[in-house]
Amino acid sequence: MSDDPRSLTTIRRAFEVLDVLQETNGAGPTELARRMDLPSSTMYDYLRTLHETGYVTREDGEYRLSPRIYTMAGRMKHRDRLFQTAKPEMKRVANDTDELVGLTIEHDGKGLILHQEEGPQALNLGTYPGAMTPLHTHASGKVILAYLPDDEAEAILRDGPLAQRTERTVTDPDALRAERERIQERGYAVDWDEQVIGMGMIAVPILIDERLHGALNIVAPTGRVQNESYQEELRQKIEESVNRISINYQYGGSGTPREP
Amino acid sequence: MSDDPRSLTTIRRAFEVLDVLQETNGAGPTELARRMDLPSSTMYDYLRTLHETGYVTREDGEYRLSPRIYTMAGRMKHRDRLFQTAKPEMKRVANDTDELVGLTIEHDGKGLILHQEEGPQALNLGTYPGAMTPLHTHASGKVILAYLPDDEAEAILRDGPLAQRTERTVTDPDALRAERERIQERGYAVDWDEQVIGMGMIAVPILIDERLHGALNIVAPTGRVQNESYQEELRQKIEESVNRISINYQYGGSGTPREP
């Protein structure tokens, strides 16, 4: 539990409380104390303090995560230049194609959905902004793997385990290494049924100044993605979109929009 | 600084560090230590621990908030029943009217934008999900004030100060009390130029089981909102939408969607 004797256990525990609160969806000191194996008087002190900070709410004896988290995340996203430049483009493509358009970045060796725009009829199979997924399980992640520095990509492939999400998920490191090269040559990646059955994805890297900033992808039902001409059409659309994003990112407006 | 001697200062400080990190957008121990008036060795301990938790990243000596916040907020939102039921309705209205549709909830005496859907051409004047604003400065907030229990509303009006956002912002408590009553009678609120010049808003309460869950609103340029027949049209659309939301909220599907 206390690995490094120099790290502040009080802080580590406080965040563990947040994690547990997220799972329990509202609980009292006793239950939380049980879950974390602490005296409930201690848990009480933690909850009281977390409540003071505003990140935890207390309603009739039940403590839960406070919507203040939304404010922190929202502000951060609002100030993110990649998000700001990508968003209008993603909207355009989503409305144009009526599919689901996603923007994924790498964080901590995993894929994190930074933003998503859905066309009016687009189907969404349970992915949402903020969700983290293993990189090797979908086209966006594989694009990221392909354009990550070799050593980082290799570390991810080597240190596994590489989760098997569906029966089509590629989990063999050598197969994934081969795919990295193919993606680097072609400049995009496609998958279907590898993360979720019925879901296909086309993804291209967002490279700015030679540096990988993320991947833009379109999600469509497997059937449609298998159709080569449609796949080609979608691919062109997101490639164009990425071009505009990278131009606007570099030469575009002020950067940070105003605050309300 | 240390108000209540029984609250855990380590936790309070840790969250203050997060706040400061949010403002600085990347900084080293020394700068952060200066800002919080602490020895930099102490700040180092905090940063090191926050980094361990995963909520802070360290890249070449610069510490910053980690995208992990997105994951926490995203999961929370994804599990929020009000959001889940409102979202498809908001999309429909946004595409139908081509304006900006918002869902605001009350938190800590202020208005918090839980979600926003923009029509393809909708203009967005700097509001974003997660943003918090004083309730008395826009239609959504006033609807919430009107349907909040009297004592809570009164506390907000009494304890001021009521910020003046534009020259049209209503800051007189008595005027706001009168408006509460009018809103309760009519069942909706309208404002223009009260929060942002050029921005008009129509808002209706989301009442489920007699309890206020939030407010749904449409934002449009002041000029369009001043047009009575258009205003009426928009109002009807969000009222219908709220009806569907409240029905689906009560009798709708499973509740929590699947995780990816």
Added chain:
DNA sequence: ATATATTTTCCGGAATATTCGGATAGGGTG
């Protein structure tokens, strides 16, 4: 209604985790 069980909140003192000055190492700049 009354009794009983359970949970939340409060409190004081012991134990120990945090804190801070100072030492060291690392980076950048003229």
Added chain:
DNA sequence: CACCCTATCCGAATATTCCGGAAAATATAT
């Protein structure tokens, strides 16, 4: 190469956390 600034490391003092147990509050059972 010397200087300055910053990040990191360390050990000892002490202010904080932590826990057991009491009191209040709440829920459940009789």
